[in-house]
Amino acid sequence: MASKLISVLAIAIAVLPFFTHPSLADVPPSSPVSPGTLCKDTPDPSYCKSVLPHQSTNVYDSARLCVRKSLSQSRKFLKLVDKYLSRRSTLSISAIRALEDCRFLANLNIEFLLNSFQTVNANSKTLPTLQADNVQTLLSAILTNQQTCLDGLHDTSSTWSVRNGLSVPLSNDTKLNSVSLAFFTKGWVPKKKEGNTRQPKSKQFAFRHGRMLLKMSARNRAIYESVSGRKLLQTENNDIEVSDIVTVSQDGQANFTTINDAIAAAPNNTNGSNGYFMIYVTAGNYEEYVSIAKNKRYLMMVGDGINQTVITGNRSVVDGWTTFNSATFGKSLKPSASLS
Template sequence: MAGSGKIIAVAVSILLVVGVVIGAVVAVNHLDNGSSNNGGEVKTTNKAVTAVCQGADDEKLCHDVLAPVNTSNPKDYITQVVKFSTDSVLKALNMSDRLMVENVANGTDGGIKMALDDCKDLLQSAIHELEASGVFVDSQSLPEVFTNSAELKNWLGAVIAYQQSCLDGFETDGEKQIQGQLQSESLDSVMKLTALALDVVSGISKVLSEFGLNLTNRPVRRLLEIDSDGFPTWFGFHERKLVNEAKQGSIVPNVVVAKDGSGQYKTILDAINAYPKKHKGRWVIYVKAGIYDEYITVDKKKPNIYMYGDGPSKTIITGRKNFAEGVKTMRTATFTTVAEGFLCKGIGFENTAGPSGHQAVALRVMGDRSAFFDCAFRGYQDTLYAHAHRQFYSNCEISGTIDFIFGYASTFVQNSKIIVRKPKENQQNIIVADGTDQKNMPSGVVLHNCQIIADPSLAAENGKIRTFLARPWKAYSRAVFIENTIGGFIHKDGYIPWQPASPNTEHSYFAEFGNIGAGSDASGRIKWAKGLISKNEASKFTLDRFLQASSWLPATGFAFDSSFTKN
């Protein structure tokens, strides 16, 4: 207890020092009528706000939002911008309801109704993320906010993911008018204000350094603390028992699914829906070998499910919904999980629509701290939709053609096979399409120690079909390839622009380190790509730093490599 007292004393003293120093330099030069004008000229409010706003993409907006905050505590800057972002999401949610009444009631086609329904669900999820951010900031000291800023960025990055996904849903020419209206009147504000929130969180360190304060090495409490056995401190007996059973291969499930009737349920959906209300700990589902032709969603009220099967070639969940037949991309997923802490082992996920189905998702993952081990994801275009938050895939097989690993998440794929298939005639292959849309989003796709290989159907084409590692879906698209074995079928350019009208090449980040194989020569990569990077720079994208892995992956029982494996 004596040690804990010292930590509290240090945290309090740091907070007091920050308050005194910043309070002493506040120059209360409020902006006229609470905002800046004069053609976009920025007026300084105080030294701390200036330090925060210097790193913001929209410096004027930053000053406009933070100017009214006459405070000595930088936490209040985060609270302010999160409040503004929440208000903008509520406005967008109300607008989506209004557009639903105006358009669907008049007999508008079902595509608009699907898109607006999806927007409503996504915006409600965005409010949940912002509420979590607000509670976190209110309940933590400044040193704790600083130390655990990755958690804040994780939530705020998800809000932008949902805002962008809402717009993505309006895919046809007939839906573009509704998309434009929703974007210009509400969703643009959601993006700008949430991006500003990310900028402010990232700028707190600048405030501290402005006043000569460094909290990096201070002994403050982390949000997800780990005990001496490598478990989160909130783990109880049952959770620890489950992890040990997983490591030993002797898990006792809560329920069993079997098509032949030998389990409690014949369908996976029934087993998931049997999740008890207010359940604590893991809900373990064993799915026996069989082909399960069903569409499944794990909603956010069912966290910490652990689902395992008899192997990805024996336990298979299959579907064939696709965009070509009028289904929105988000809704084509055979299996969707929105809940936090979803774990899966030994199961195959398929979308069998084929290349003619266009967008056809096998798995969509939105819940934070989701992990898949020894699984397979089989499809063509858009196979794996890594939608939001932190996701880990290990010892898996991912196959497809166009953008078949895509989304807005912080996605880490390790020790896996990436299998590129033959697309439709006149198509080309792209493995990764990342949706990072703002510079301080924590998202991106990292492939580490994977084998990037051609399916026999593609190999038989003898290089006639161009195949690329990635293309920039959004402005700050990020894909990093570390210590992989890359087949010679990969085009020497490595990467291509998104499309002529929106190349998204100015701020994209496509980098490589320590790769081997005939396709790993980065000397001929396209000029706007980052290309080869140093080990020091690549270390920013190792598992522990990119996903904060040590705070949650040990509790899964899955094997992982937290850093480099070859270099």
């Protein structure tokens, strides 16, 4: 995702016009350069130049402009999707499902862009690695969401005119967000040192002998050991803290009989200061479609093991479902849940 960029000082370009047109690799992000230089190493230079002002500008201002435009375009796209959905009586079930996916993903993208803009608008410097990674993940997720929307329209709506009305604006939105991501990578993402690919400790789960190290109260420990049949290992400073635990079992002997009911009971918008909310799902085949909403943060789900706890379903594109909605397990936002 990182942009490859070169540079020659702007003054040198003016004095020596016979120099090769520079790319952006070595240009300081705060230095004003021509749109041609800014856009040369973006995924679509021609499109990039069409959205930037004609005068010289820098990476930071260009990124802010592109993120603002992306936000505006995403809102317009959402209104367009709603317009088509208002005529759902004339659409097939598969078309409606594809549009509903696009609406859900467009709303997510708007939230991701708002969060990203808050960061780029407040800073004109390289960010700490974790903060830069978070924004880079959001901007990358937007591109994935747009492609998922487009795939759903193509897979389920091959004969209806709505697809054509959405494909072009969606394609342009994808180009614009690609430019935003390229500029953000150049201006805010720290250059990674060669060979340094280790993740921060805060993003790693602690394991010993193939088992996750968990830290919890005596009450929660008793519940966990009773339902899992496993003793917790001795705790250490880097163990994963568990704030509460609920259990799921199909025999009615647990807190819940379905995974979705357990998720609904989890607290909303927690900050993780007290640890994860654990849902322990005992062995069985759970025929349900599990979706973890973005407000269900710091949620951990643990099962009895491979081929023991199974989540299954039978949705398929052949039956009019989109690929996006055929998944039996999904979550809306990166920090919301941990799966084990």
